[in-house]
Amino acid sequence: MIQHTFGLLVKPSSQWKTVSELSDSSFKTLLIYPWILAIIPAVAWYWGTTHVGWAVGDGEHIKLTKDSAMTICVLFYLTQVVCLAAIGYFIHWMSDTYGAESTIAKGIIIASLAATPLFLFGAVGFYPILWLDLLxxxxxxxxxxxxxxLGIPIVMNIPEERGFLFSSAVMGVAMVILICLMVGAVILWDFGAAPSFTD
Structure with a gap:
């Protein structure tokens, strides 16, 4: 599993080819990948928002209470996994349209492996600096x-032109899910998941 993580960062094309050659049982084993890597940003942001805090301009550091941060970070962790499962399902669902053979597990693994940089770079949450974290x-x-x-055409074994259209459709789905998350966050704030700051 670790070889996939670093392989996608340093030699993504050959790593996707390795993934495409995995057996069905190996794909099913990789379903734990998002569950493990999603811990990194959740823990990082919990620590950063409760122990370090962030400042706007030259103002004092703002921190969340531990209870509030724990609630938000647990929801953040679950949201990452659920969103990847949803995107993976849509990858599987759209595969027939683009002439690819897929399973739900394969779709989830493609989505999860593509999200590797988001998991790893989520570690910036240990020290929240707004401009640096945004960059x-x-x-x-x-x-x-x-x-x-890069990965969809290789793993789905389809031509690059069709893979480009497939990937674009997946990005459209991901954008819709992002909008739904924003709406869901506002709704959850009303139900008690709003941040609570220290004095």
């Missing part, structure tokens, strides 16, 4: 999108 976040998102566009 690193943009790099992580760009790398994840690149991995998706």
């Amino acid at each position: 690193i976040g943009i790099v992580a998102v760009c790398w994840a999108v690149y991995l998706m566009y």
Whole structure:
């Protein structure tokens, strides 16, 4: 599992080829991948928001209470896994349209492996600096999108042109899920998951 993580960062094309050659049982084993890697950003942001805090300009550092941060980070962890499962399901669901053979497990693994930079770069949460975290976040998102566009044609064994259209459709689904998350966050705030700050 670790070889996939680092392989996707340093030699993504050959790593996707390795993934495409995995057996069905190996794909099912990789279903624990998002459950493990999603811990990194959740723990990082819990620590960063409760122990370090963040500042706007030259103001004092703002921190969350431990209870509030724990609730938000547990929801954050579960949201990461559920979103990847949803994107993976849609990858599987759309595979017939683009002439690819897929399973739900294969779709989830493609989505999870493509999200590797987001998991790893989520470690910036240990020390929240707004401008730096945004910059690193943009790099992580760009790398994840690149991995998706590179990986789908290879793992699904379809031509690059069709893979480009497939990946674009997946990105559209991901954008819709992002909008739903924003709405869901507002609703959850009303139900008690709003951040609570220390004095």
